[in-house]
Amino acid sequence: MTGEQCSLFESGHRACGGCAAALAARTILDAAGRDTIVVSATGCMEVFSTPYPETAWNVPWIHSLFENNSAVASGISAALKKQGRKEKVIAIGGDGASFDIGMLCLSGAFERGHDFVYICYDNEAYMNTGIQRSGATPYDASTTTSPAGKCSTGNPRPKKDLPAILAAHGAPYVATATVAYLPDLKKKIRKALDTEGPCYVQVHAPCCTGWGFESEKTIAIARLAVETGLFVSYEMENGQVTRVKKVVRKPVEEYLKEQRRFRHLFRPQRNDAEIAKIQAIADRNAEKFAIDIVLKK
C-alpha cells in the first residue's frame, strides 16, 4: 500500500462491492487494535477474506468450522490465561453461525463466562450459500428457502432476539450496532473489549447481493433500518438497557421498497395487510425501547 495508512484488515479481499460485512471487519479491527486474536466462523466474511494463499487479516486469525467459533475462542482464551498473555479474543460469525448452528457453543461459552467478545455481523440470511433464511431473517423477507410465492409472503417468522438470550446468560455487556454509524460501532466494540467476561455485539450489516439493492446504497439502507425502527441500536449492561438510539421515525415502507427481498409486498400489487404487520413490528420495537423522538409542535 502506498500513501495510505495500512489497515489491520487489508483491502484487496473478495467481498462484493458495497459489502457491509467487510466494512464491519475493518471497523472491528480499527477498534480492537493489534493485540487481538480473531476467530471467524465459516461464512461470507471468512471466505472473502482468506482465499489461500491470501489473507486480509493483519492480526492472528483462525477459522475452524461454521458452528464452533465460540468454543474455539473459549480454548484460546483459556490458553492465553494459562500462558499469562494479555491479547484480546474476538469471535466473529454471521447470523447463521450465531443465531442458528453455533448457538450451542455460543450459549456454552457465555454461560462459562470466558473473557471474550462475540461479534455477529447480521446480514439476515445465509449469504455465503446463496441467500437462504436464518433465524435472523426478518418477517416477510423473500430468500431462496423462504421465497415469496402464490401462497407465501416470504419468511413466515420474525427475527430471533439473540441479544436478549445472551443478556439472559448474565453477559455484562450486550449491544447492537450498525455500519450506518461507524463511530458508534467502534465505541461499542471498545466497550465490549474493555468489559471483563463474555460480551456480545450484533452489527446490522446490509448485504446488497442478498437483499437486492445497489451497492452504493449500503449505508443509506442501514440508516433506514434504524430510522424506521426495524433495527434498534442499543446497549445493555448487566441485563438492563442503558442506552438507545432515538429517531424521528419514518414509515417502514421507505425501507422495504428499496429492497428486492420485499418487492413482493409492492408488486404486482401492494399488500397493505403485510406492510401493516411489518409496521406493527417497528411500532412494538419503538415502544419496547422508547426510541421515538417526540417533536414539539
Added chain:
Amino acid sequence: MMEIMEGSHAVANAVRMCRPQVIAAYPITPQTHIVEALAEMVADCRLDAEYITVESEFSALSACLGASAAGSRVYSATTSQGLALMFEVCFNTAGLRLPVVMSIVNRALGAPLSIWNDQQDSIALRDSGWLQFYAEDNQEATDLHYVAYRVAEDRRVLLPAFVCFDGYILSHTYEPVEMLTEEQVDRYLPKYRPVHRLDSADPISIGLFASPDYYTEFRYQIDQAVKGSMQVIREAGRQFGEMFGRDYASPVEEYRMDDADCAIVAMGSICGTAKDAIDEMRKEGRKAGLLRIRTFRPFPAEEVRKALSGVSSVAVLDKNISLGSKGAVALEVRDALYGSGVPVLDYIIALGGRDVAKKDIKSVVDMAAAGKGDLFYGLREEVLR
C-alpha cells in the same frame, strides 16, 4: 513403582504428568472416571491446567483446537457418541495440524444404544488424519499417552493422536501398573514448544479456504505426515524402551509368530485372551500365533506383510464392522497382503461388549483352518428368529 490401579486412574495420572495446560472434556460412560480424576487434580492444585467444562463434546474438541492453536498442550477424552459428535472437529484438527492428544475409551456406537466395548467409534474416524494407538493393557494405555504427545508434537509430525483402550475391560479394571515419576516424564516429554501459534507479535492466518488449485496438495501433505509419523513413532517408542524398559518401537507385536501356521490379527485387550488361548493351543501342538496391531494409523503395512507372509491362514478379529463391507482391520490386512496369496479371513467379534473367551479364539482358529470366515462370529440364532 508398581501400583494396583483402576485403568482410568492410571491414565489420568499419566495425563497429569504430561502437564497439559488446557483440558476440555465432556462426561460420557465409560470415560467419566478419567475426567473426574483430572478435575479433582485441578481442584487440589496437583495439576496446573485450565479445565473447561464444556457443554458438549463438539465444544470440547473445538476448545482444545483453539487452545492448541494458541500454543498450549491440550488434552481431551471421549468415546462412542461423544466421538461421533466430534466428527467434524476431528477432521478439522488434523487438517490444521494441531497436536491434540485424546484418550478414546472404546465403546460401541448406537443404534441400538450400548455403553459396552467394541472399537467402532475410533475406527469410524480412521480417515480423519489422527494417529491411532491401541493398548492391550493398562500399562500400555498409560505409557502410550507419553509416546503420543512426543510423536504428535514432533515437528516432523504435527498431527493429533488417539490413545485407544477398551472401555470397562481396561478402563474400569484394576491392574498393576508401573507409573513413571514426574521427573521421568519430564525427561522423556519436553515442554511443548509450538512451531506456529496465534500470537499478535507474529500474526498468522490459520484455516484458510483452498481452491481446487491447492486442496489436493494440502491433503497430500497431511497424508505424508501421517505416513511419515511411523519413523517418529519408532524413535519415540525405542527411546521409551531405553529409558524405562518397555519398548514401543514397533507398531506391531508378534506373539509366537516364528513358526506359526495360523495367525490371529487383532487390536486391544482381546489380544490378552488370544495370547492365553495360543499358549494352550501350542500345548496341544497347534501352531497358532498372534500379530497385535498397536498402531492402526499410520497403518504398518510393511510390518504386517513381513510378519504374515509365511503363514497358511490369517484370522482377523474385528471389533468393528464397515457395514456393507468387512471389518476395518481385515480390509487393511488384506490390502497389505495383496498378491501374497495368503488367505485373510475376517471375524466380526465382541461387538457391544459381548464377551470373548479362550474357547472362542480357538474356534476362530479352527474355522480359519477350515477356510471358513468373513462372518459375524457367535451369532445367537435364537435372537435372529
